[in-house]
Amino acid sequence: MVIRYPNGQNYKPASVKKSRKNNNVIFGNRGMSLEEELNQSNTYYLHREIAVVHKKPIPIQLVQVDYPKRSAAVIKEAYFKQASTTDYNGVYHGYYIDFEAKETRSKTSFPLNNFHEHQVEHMKACVRQGGICFTIIKFCATQELFLLPVATLLKYWDNQGHGRKSIPKKVIATTGFPIIYHVQPLVPYLACVDKLIENLHTTKGVSHE
């Protein structure tokens, strides 16, 4: 059976995504999707009482649900709905954090068609409310991870009509923060969030517990 993502793209098991060109580099996390890596990291942060961040469930439109006697309800017909928000949100040191996690096979840039309009609108709305928004981008070919602040995304997003439809990797590396795979947690992205919070204070003079 061919398995596909809700958007119709073919599902490729994570192992297939490994770059075969970098066999000389060893990474402990090989074979895990970015989502699995982040879920594991969020569980670590939760148990250590460092932050409370969860991935939101996939939105589903229920059509038919059966209730067999003495057993659990079974969904017999349902459809995937497009999410109206980003995938991850939560609270860290009193701050609301909100982000998307995206993988790309591109080696030189991050294509903007990885985002939906409503996800970007959601991020803009969160920023207006003082939330901390960003994207975690994984370049699968090199297994490189970056935390990209929302400002860079919005700059390229809003300029799509006039220019390129992707963010160059160079720009991501300079305006974003590299996340180096670690053991506990596997993806220590909150260290980068600390920097975003520092910048927030420097630029706005916000005092916050």
Added chain:
Amino acid sequence: MVIRYPNGQNYKPASVKKSRKNNNVIFGNRGMSLEEELNQSNTYYLHREIAVVHKKPIPIQLVQVDYPKRSAAVIKEAYFKQASTTDYNGVYHGYYIDFEAKETRSKTSFPLNNFHEHQVEHMKACVRQGGICFTIIKFCATQELFLLPVATLLKYWDNQGHGRKSIPKKVIATTGFPIIYHVQPLVPYLACVDKLIENLHTTKGVSHE
């Protein structure tokens, strides 16, 4: 076909929930569930750029998904999973807010079995991170709404072994804040959240933008 909630309870259409004893009282929102009322209010808050609060989708365990040619993916077998968090969260004036919405037919108290252990644990974790947590309780018989701060819930929850398994309505009315149905938004709960934020500042001396 008998329709049931994921927890096995029978589904009663909202109209059935109306109190027949209060026919002399007119409420514009009659027939709407608390969830619908809150979704409508959150949409208002979102469009007016007052807050970004969303209800999380119901978590589902997918088992079988079909991909008919030229049409959308169809979920053919799936099961409801128990949520590991509360239903609503978002950002308001830089604060992380997180809450559950519960309806009860009881006239004198709010039964604690409306909550699952993990929901309460989630609220405790959010509070430790500086989030603002509460429950919106609707007494269906009288169509009364209260915002109950998390402190009261935790006090009764943690004391269940030694005492009563519900929170008296009197306690909810004195430690919580009544929410009066309005037009725009229908459930103006953020006015009560403002009071929670004020209290936070008074007791902790927190400075926050």
